Amino acid sequence: RSSTCVASLPPLSLLPDFHPARELKRFVRPAARAGLWRAAGSVAAHGSSVRVGLLSAGLAGSAEHSGPDRMRLVGVMPLLGQRLRATILSLVTRRDFVWSRGRHRHHPTTDQQLYRFPLVDARVSALLQSRLMPGLAAVFGVQPSQLLVHDAFFVKYEPGAQASLGRHADGTCFSFIVQINRPEEFDGGGTLFALAGEPLTVPAGFAMLFSGRFLHEGVNITAGARYLLTGFVSFHAPERERAAVNEMLEQRGGFACPRPPDRPLSFAPGVRYNYLQLLRASGASSGERLVQLLAAGQVRLPHVNVEPLALWATWHAKQAGKLEPGLHWNLHRHGSGRAFAASVLSATSTAGSACMQHLWNHTFSSKECPTLSSYLAARYDSLVVGLQAWGCPMLIVVRGAAGQYSPKPEQPGQR
Numbered sequence: 394r395s396s397t398c399v400a401s402l403p404p405l406s407l408l409p410d411f412h413p414a415r416e417l418k419r420f421v422r423p424a425a426r427a428g429l430w431r432a433a434g435s436v437a438a439h440g441s442s443v444r445v446g447l448l449s450a451g452l453a454g455s456a457e458h459s460g461p462d463r464m465r466l467v468g469v470m471p472l473l474g475q476r477l478r479a480t481i482l483s484l485v486t487r488r489d490f491v492w493s494r495g496r497h498r499h500h501p502t503t504d505q506q507l508y509r510f511p512l513v514d515a516r517v518s519a520l521l522q523s524r525l526m527p528g529l530a531a532v533f534g535v536q537p538s539q540l541l542v543h544d545a546f547f548v549k550y551e552p553g554a555q556a557s558l559g560r561h562a563d564g565t566c567f568s569f570i571v572q573i574n575r576p577e578e579f580d581g582g583g584t585l586f587a588l589a590g591e592p593l594t595v596p597a598g599f600a601m602l603f604s605g606r607f608l609h610e611g612v613n614i615t616a617g618a619r620y621l622l623t624g625f626v627s628f629h630a631p632e633r634e635r636a637a638v639n640e641m642l643e644q645r646g647g648f649a650c651p652r653p654p655d656r657p658l659s660f661a662p663g664v665r666y667n668y669l670q671l672l673r674a675s676g677a678s679s680g681e682r683l684v685q686l687l688a689a690g691q692v693r694l695p696h697v698n699v700e701p702l703a704l705w706a707t708w709h710a711k712q713a714g715k716l717e718p719g720l721h722w723n724l725h726r727h728g729s730g731r732a733f734a735a736s737v738l739s740a741t742s743t744a745g746s747a748c749m750q751h752l753w754n755h756t757f758s759s760k761e762c763p764t765l766s767s768y769l770a771a772r773y774d775s776l777v778v779g780l781q782a783w784g785c786p787m788l789i790v791v792r793g794a795a796g797q798y799s800p801k802p803e804q805p806g807q808r
C-alpha cells in the first residue's frame with residue numbers, strides 16, 4: 394500500500410519500431426528542400442534492444458555528402474510513448490506553468506527544470522536510464538556509466554516571446570533534445586548545426602542525440618509553439634578517453650569538451666537520473682542504504698567526485714546521533730515511507746516541510762498521486778538523495794533542527 398503512487402502509474406505505451414532510412418524524410422523540414430540530411434546507418438544501444446538511427450548532413454552550401462562523417466552525426470531514437478508525451482504536453486501547456494528565463498548565463502532559453510516535476514521526472518529518468526543514455530553512449534562510442542545529466546529542462550519557443558536561440562556551443566560534451574509536441578503544430582524551428590545545410594526536427598516523442606560542442610542554434614519559429622525537453626550530459630572518463638573524444642570532435646570542426654564539473658551529483662537537475670546511477674554503482678537496493686554507503690565512503694562512480702555527497706551523508710548521520718547502522722533514525726523510527734511522510738507533513742512548522750510544500754507547489758498533481766503524502770511515501774527512497782539536490786537538505790531531520798535549515802538559492806545553470 395505504501396507505494397500505490399508509483400505502482401499505479403499507467404504503463405508506458407509501446408514505442409514504435411524505428412527505421413531511420415525509411416523515416417528520415419519525416420525529420421527534415423521543409424521536407425522537399427536540399428535534402429542534406431542522410432541516414433548513415435544505425436547502432437544498437439548498450440544493453441537495450443533499442444536502435445539509434447544515425448543521421449549525417451552535408452556541408453552548408455554544398456550538396457555533396459561527405460561519407461560517414463561521424464562527428465556530423467546526430468543520433469535519433471523514439472523515446473516517449475504516446476501517453477507520457479501527452480502527459481508532458483498537458484503539463485507544459487498549462488496556463489499557470491511557470492517558465493523561467495535567464496537560468497543559463499549565455500543564450501538563455503525559456504525553460505523550466507525537469508526535476509521540479511517529480512512524477513514526470515521519475516518516468517523520464519527511467520527512460521533516460523534504459524534507453525536514451527545507452528543510445529547516446531553508443532552513438533559516441535563511450536560507456537553509459539560515463540555519462541551524467543548536468544541539466545535537463547523543458548523549453549518553449551513562441552513567436553512574440555522567445556522564438557529562437559542564437560548560435561552557440563553547449564557547456565557539456567553531449568546533449569539531447571526530445572521533441573514534445575508535433576512538428577505540425579509550429580512553423581519554422583528545428584535545430585540548425587553550423588555544419589549542416591538545413592535544420593533538423595525530429596517527430597514528436599523522438600530524441601536527437603548529439604554533441605553540443607558543434608555550433609548550433611534553435612531556428613526561429615513563426616507560428617504555433619515548439620516544446621522541447623533538452624538535456625546537457627557531462628562525460629566523465631580517464632584523461633586518455635577524454636582526449637580521444639576531444640580529438641574526434643576537433644577534427645570534425647567541433648570544440649573540445651570542457652572539463653566536466655568537479656562538483657559531484659549535488660547539482661540539482663537530472664538528479665533522479667544521477668541517483669539511479671548512484672544506486673547502480675553502489676549496488677544499494679534503496680535510497681536509505683545508499684545514504685549509509687555514502688556515509689561509509691563506499692560509493693564510487695568512475696571519475697566523479699562523490700566526496701561532498703559523502704560528507705553530507707556523514708553529517709546527517711551525526712545529526713541523527715549515530716554513525717551506523719542506525720543512520721537516518723528518522724526513517725528507521727517511522728518504519729515506512731508513509732509514516733515518515735505523515736510525520737513530515739505534521740511538522741508544518743519546520744522549514745523542511747515548508748520546503749517540501751514549496752516543491753509540491755511546483756509539481757503538477759496527478760490522479761495517481763493526488764497528495765503530497767502519497768508522493769512522499771512512494772518516492773521516499775530517492776527523496777533521501779534527491780532532497781539535497783532540491784535544496785531541502787534538512788527535511789530528513791523532521792523535528793528539532795529546523796533552525797539549521799538554510800535553503801540555498803538556486804544556482805544558475807550554465808549553457
Ligand SMILES: O=C(O)CCC(=O)C(=O)O
Nearest residue numbers: 502558583584610611623
Ligand atoms: O532549439 C533548438 O533546437 C536548440 C536548443 C539548444 O541548442 C539548447 O537548448 O542548447
Ligand SMILES: [Fe+2]
Nearest residue numbers: 562563605609
Ligand atoms: Fe544548445
